[in-house]
Amino acid sequence: MRRIARLLTGTALAVAAASLSAAPAFGDDADLEVYPSSVVPGGSVSVNTAACGDDGAASGDASAVGAGHFTLAPSTDDGxxxxxxxxxxxxxxxxxxxxxxxxxxDREIRGDLVVTLTSADPVYPRGSVKTGVGGALGPDPVQTAAGVAALAVAAAGGTWLLHRRARGDGF
Structure with a gap:
């Protein structure tokens, strides 16, 4: 019984100490939200915070990345x-x-921005592959018709040979 009492007392003291040592909380919106948090050079970044109050504006400083100063204006999005x-x-x-x-x-808010050389957005290939072969329905209808005729002759010849073999006539 004594062991359980010590455990509960120790847990309560640890929780109390953690709550006393924590910095005063302004809510989850007290941070500077940077979106996207990872960007390629030349990309646009949006920054927002609720730490300045409902009608509070702020001045931003992105000179660490070379972008200089910018203004944060109040919006209707949750203050x-x-x-x-x-x-x-x-x-x-x-x-x-x-x-x-x-x-x-009276308040300074900080957030991190990661600059990378590759975009987080997937890049999909566009256009056609230049193989030199051309498409099935190329610009010359005569060659297309000749190809279709060759395939038809090959199919008919294969069918005739299989039929002959099935009868036992051989090749």
């Missing part, structure tokens, strides 16, 4: 401030910190 910037084509791969400061000046 979030939203802004955009474009990653310069000369940006090098790596992880960059994006910072926003609320217009009231």
């Amino acid at each position: 979030k401030a939203i802004g955009q910037f474009r990653v310069p084509p000369s940006a090098q791969p790596g992880t960059y910190e994006i910072v926003a400061r609320c217009s009231d000046g």
